Amino acid sequence: xxxxxxxxxxxxxxxxxxxxxxxxxxxxxxxxxxxxxxxxxxxxxxxxxxxxxxxxxxxxxxxxxxxxxxxxxxxxxxxxxxxxxxxxxxxxxxxxxxxxxxxxxxxxxxxxxxxxxxxxxxxxxxxxxxxxxxxxxxxxxxxxxxxxxxxxxxxxxxxxxxxxxxxxxxxxxxxxxxxxxxxxxxxxxxxxxxxxxxxxxxxxxxxxxxxxxxxxxxxxxxxxxxxxxxxxxxxxxxxxxxxxxxxxxxxxxxxxxxxxxxxxxxxxxxxxxxxxxxxxxxxxxxxxxxxxxxxxxxxxxxxxxxxxxxxxxxxxxxxxxxxxxxxxxxxxxxxxxxxxxxxxxxxxxxxxxxx
Amino acid sequence: xxxxxxxxxxxxxxxxxxxxxxxxxxxxxxxxxxxxxxxxxxxxxxxxxxxxxxxxxxxxxxxxxxxxxxxxxxxxxxxxxxxxxxxxxxxxxxxxxxxxxxxxxxxxxxxxxxxxxxxxxxxxxxxxxxxxxxxxxxxxxxxxxxxxxxxxxxxxxxxxxxxxxxxxxxxxxxxxxxxxxxxxxxxxxxxxxxxxxxxxxxxxxxxxxxxxxxxxxxxxxxxxxxxxxxxxxxxxxxxxxxxxxxxxxxxxxxxxxxxxxxxxxxxxxxxxxxxxxxxxxxxxxxxxxxxxxxxxxxxxxxxxxxxxxxxxxxxxxxxxxxxxxxxxxxxxxxxxxxxxxxxxxxxxxxxxxxxxxxxxxxxxxxxxxxxxxxxxxxxxxxxxxxxxxxxxxxxxxxxxxxxxxxxxxxxxxxxxxxxxxxxxxxxxxxxxxxxxxxxxxxxxxxxxxxxxxxxxxxxxxxxxxxxxxxxxxxxxxxxxxxxxxxxxxxxxxxxxxxxxxxxxxxxxxxxxxxxxxxxxxxxxxxxxx
Numbered sequence: 001x002x003x004x005x006x007x008x009x010x011x012x013x014x015x016x017x018x019x020x021x022x023x024x025x026x027x028x029x030x031x032x033x034x035x036x037x038x039x040x041x042x043x044x045x046x047x048x049x050x051x052x053x054x055x056x057x058x059x060x061x062x063x064x065x066x067x068x069x070x071x072x073x074x075x076x077x078x079x080x081x082x083x084x085x086x087x088x089x090x091x092x093x094x095x096x097x098x099x100x101x102x103x104x105x106x107x108x109x110x111x112x113x114x115x116x117x118x119x120x121x122x123x124x125x126x127x128x129x130x131x132x133x134x135x136x137x138x139x140x141x142x143x144x145x146x147x148x149x150x151x152x153x154x155x156x157x158x159x160x161x162x163x164x165x166x167x168x169x170x171x172x173x174x175x176x177x178x179x180x181x182x183x184x185x186x187x188x189x190x191x192x193x194x195x196x197x198x199x200x201x202x203x204x205x206x207x208x209x210x211x212x213x214x215x216x217x218x219x220x221x222x223x224x225x226x227x228x229x230x231x232x233x234x235x236x237x238x239x240x241x242x243x244x245x246x247x248x249x250x251x252x253x254x255x256x257x258x259x260x261x262x263x264x265x266x267x268x269x270x271x272x273x274x275x276x277x278x279x280x281x282x283x284x285x286x287x288x289x290x291x292x293x294x295x296x297x298x299x300x301x302x303x304x305x306x307x308x309x310x311x312x313x314x315x316x317x318x319x320x321x322x323x324x325x326x327x328x329x330x331x332x333x334x335x336x337x338x339x340x341x342x343x344x345x346x347x348x349x350x351x352x353x354x355x
Numbered sequence: 356x357x358x359x360x361x362x363x364x365x366x367x368x369x370x371x372x373x374x375x376x377x378x379x380x381x382x383x384x385x386x387x388x389x390x391x392x393x394x395x396x397x398x399x400x401x402x403x404x405x406x407x408x409x410x411x412x413x414x415x416x417x418x419x420x421x422x423x424x425x426x427x428x429x430x431x432x433x434x435x436x437x438x439x440x441x442x443x444x445x446x447x448x449x450x451x452x453x454x455x456x457x458x459x460x461x462x463x464x465x466x467x468x469x470x471x472x473x474x475x476x477x478x479x480x481x482x483x484x485x486x487x488x489x490x491x492x493x494x495x496x497x498x499x500x501x502x503x504x505x506x507x508x509x510x511x512x513x514x515x516x517x518x519x520x521x522x523x524x525x526x527x528x529x530x531x532x533x534x535x536x537x538x539x540x541x542x543x544x545x546x547x548x549x550x551x552x553x554x555x556x557x558x559x560x561x562x563x564x565x566x567x568x569x570x571x572x573x574x575x576x577x578x579x580x581x582x583x584x585x586x587x588x589x590x591x592x593x594x595x596x597x598x599x600x601x602x603x604x605x606x607x608x609x610x611x612x613x614x615x616x617x618x619x620x621x622x623x624x625x626x627x628x629x630x631x632x633x634x635x636x637x638x639x640x641x642x643x644x645x646x647x648x649x650x651x652x653x654x655x656x657x658x659x660x661x662x663x664x665x666x667x668x669x670x671x672x673x674x675x676x677x678x679x680x681x682x683x684x685x686x687x688x689x690x691x692x693x694x695x696x697x698x699x700x701x702x703x704x705x706x707x708x709x710x711x712x713x714x715x716x717x718x719x720x721x722x723x724x725x726x727x728x729x730x731x732x733x734x735x736x737x738x739x740x741x742x743x744x745x746x747x748x749x750x751x752x753x754x755x756x757x758x759x760x761x762x763x764x765x766x767x768x769x770x771x772x773x774x775x776x777x778x779x780x781x782x783x784x785x786x787x788x789x790x791x792x793x794x795x796x797x798x799x800x801x802x803x804x805x806x807x808x809x810x811x812x813x814x815x816x817x818x819x820x821x822x823x824x825x826x827x828x829x830x831x832x833x834x835x836x837x838x839x840x841x842x843x844x845x846x847x848x849x850x851x852x853x854x855x856x857x858x859x860x861x862x863x864x865x866x867x868x869x870x871x872x873x874x875x876x877x878x879x880x881x882x883x884x
Contacts, residue, residue: 080783087784107785
């Protein structure tokens with residue numbers, strides 16, 4: 001299977017509106033292969049993008065290419081059934097009247113049902129790491145995670161060029177989500193299909209994808225590797241969305257910036273008015289009277305076991321600034337107490353626009 | 356990153372823009388909606404035709420006062436007694452350690468299988484003592500209390516028992532907790548049932564005519580016999596519709612702004628059953644008495660007349676042709692009502708919007724209209740507009756469709772919801788064409804539900820009497836009309852085989868409803884009664 005040539009996907013100037021609302025606003029995206037995650041809050045247009053790729057919707061403008069075929073944007077759009085795509089919707093949407101093998105074999109040509117079809121079903125069950133005995137189960141007898149794996153097996157069975165996954169893990173509970181996500185990513189990479197995964201869960205996007213496209217208001221804010229997105233966000237919006245950074249105005253000069261939090265080292269050498277993006281792991285909680293720390297009031301503590309996050313307020317220039325700090329589980333300050341906070345390491349700085 | 360995944364945004368997706376519904380479908384939907392609004396339109400138009408002086412004249416006749424008073428007190432008595440029997444029975448079966456509760460559930464549902472006019476026949480052919488107000492109240496309540504019992508059982512068995520646990524933890528006693536926690540929670544179901552009983556009582560003709568208890572409905576048929584579709588019958592129909600509207604309003608008022616109790620998702624927490632203890636024999640005695648009155652009396656009398664009828668002449672040929680006609684009409688009505696419900700339900704499920712929900716809502720008022728009003732409307736309209744259709748089978752079948760379309764729509768709608776569009780999307784992504792997806796995915800999913808809808812409407816058509824009496828072409832004999840012509844002529848023995856056939860015809864639907872009320876998932880009990 002993996003010997004198949006990888007078919008890429010490219011989208012340019014894709015625009016789609018419903019009534020007066022423009023949901024996608026001239027989107028460009030190149031997916032060379034592997035797994036690309038489209039990450040965005042709900043309502044940002046990511047599901048619409050996926051439905052356009054699948055062919056369930058027609059774009060108002062722009063083109064979609066699957067490999068070297070233009071499937072939308074030149075003449076009549078190619079209908080979904082001729083696009084060689086696999087589609088895995090949110091709840092799995094297994095056909096309730098068919099058993100697992102009936103579901104997986106649904107998209108196989110009639111000539112390939114029968115013995116060849118049975119073998120393909122078993123191959124697919126192996127691929128998504130389900131026991132072969134599951135072939136005769138009914139969809140309602142499966143757990144949510146198993147249903148998603150069958151949905152993926154069904155999508156992969158006809159050997160599509162591209163697999164589209166629409167928030168496939170959002171209906172699973174936290175413990176299943178990660179395990180199912182990993183299994184799905186493995187199956188996708190073995191199958192060699194190019195995959196586009198739509199999600200609003202940044203942990204999912206960063207941990208599973210080869211490429212992440214951050215989306216807001218119908219546009220991509222940044223398209224890059226997970227590492228790049230996290231370490232070098234293109235804009236303050238990306239930084240605050242991915243990684244929950246707190247944004248603070250500061251004056252930068254020669255590699256450091258001065259703000260209400262004192263002077264910190266910044267990455268890059270931008271001088272002048274900047275916006276600092278301070279991530280929870282960059283905030284250290286210290287003793288209240290430690291030198292170099294600011295005094296902060298602990299507002300709220302969320303204890304997770306392996307660590308905890310602390311929300312604390314620091315007096316700003318003319319208002320209070322709320323910081324989030326990640327602290328080890330061993331020394332969590334009680335809410336209402338006073339602690340010291342200090343920013344450690346290099347902080348991302350963005351040139352402030354319009355000033 | 357645990358907190359980021361724990362504090363997730365709601366998973367609801369951006370509203371997928373609903374596509375514009377196809378024009379053909381909208382036209383079909385409008386046609387069906389307009390047809391089912393015909394009777395209501397008839398009432399409005401004919402009330403406008405009637406001059407105020409003429410209307411006043413009709414309304415102040417002493418005969419009218421009698422009918423009005425009779426109808427009102429029958430409504431009050433019948434609804435109160437039905438609610439007492441229905442809620443009492445439901446509480447005993449669901450919430451106490453009554454022995455053989457499953458069996459008692461079947462016994463309490465069973466009266467639904469005896470059409471009210473057959474029940475009336477059973478009583479009147481046994482004793483003439485029921486020819487009184489109290490007799491009428493007793494007989495109709497025994498026929499219709501399951502309409503309260505079924506939704507109450509459904510609500511009680513789906514009620515999350517933790518609310519009672521909470522009440523108990525707050526120091527509330529058993530009776531107080533029933534009154535303050537359980538009753539308010541099931542009151543929408545009880546009220547809905549009471550409304551159904553009221554609407555059925557308003558439309559009841561056969562039983563009350565046999566018991567010689569005149570109401571607005573029997574009055575309409577009397578007038579119709581005398582003067583065909585004269586102003587008096589129309590006026591009575593108008594008042595009858597006004598009664599129905601008042602009932603609907605009262606129910607809405609009593610229900611108030613409270614949310615419909617859709618309590619929990621039925622996690623399967625079975626409520627603690629209250630122990631009857633030494634009172635057990637008393638309650639069993641009460642249930643036995645109820646069973647004797649509601650089932651024993653009509654059944655015994657039926658058996659007696661069957662045996663006696665056997666010795667005289669059994670109308671074999673009549674029975675055979677009546678069964679054939681009834682089956683034909685029932686299947687035609689069931690299939691047509693389901694077909695008519697299809698565009699309405701499809702529009703409502705797939706193309707939600709102001710226009711489509713308007714079309715869907717236009718179907719439901721017919722649920723509250725007595726069969727007699729629908730029949731009268733169709734008679735009048737067919738005479739005035741297309742006289743060639745008057746007294747023909749198509750008009751009769753259209754009448755059935757209007758009467759039972761609400762029932763079909765509820766069933767078809769919930770069936771179509773089993774096949775969400777995402778399944779078709781998946782199928783097309785797997786290489787199916789739109790029609791292939793419909794054939795391989797949608798159709799197999801909805802077929803059982805459509806068949807059930809056809810069956811349910813067919814069974815209702817098979818036992819319908821009032822509209823059939825008015826609309827059936829002369830010479831058309833159905834089980835109900837043949838039964839009626841014999842029973843109303845006091846030929847009780849000759850009527851018995853038809854009564855038996857009618858009961859057998861009602862058993863399957865009753866069984867389905869009884870099962871649905873206690874099944875944990877579906878909440879169909881109210882919609883399909």
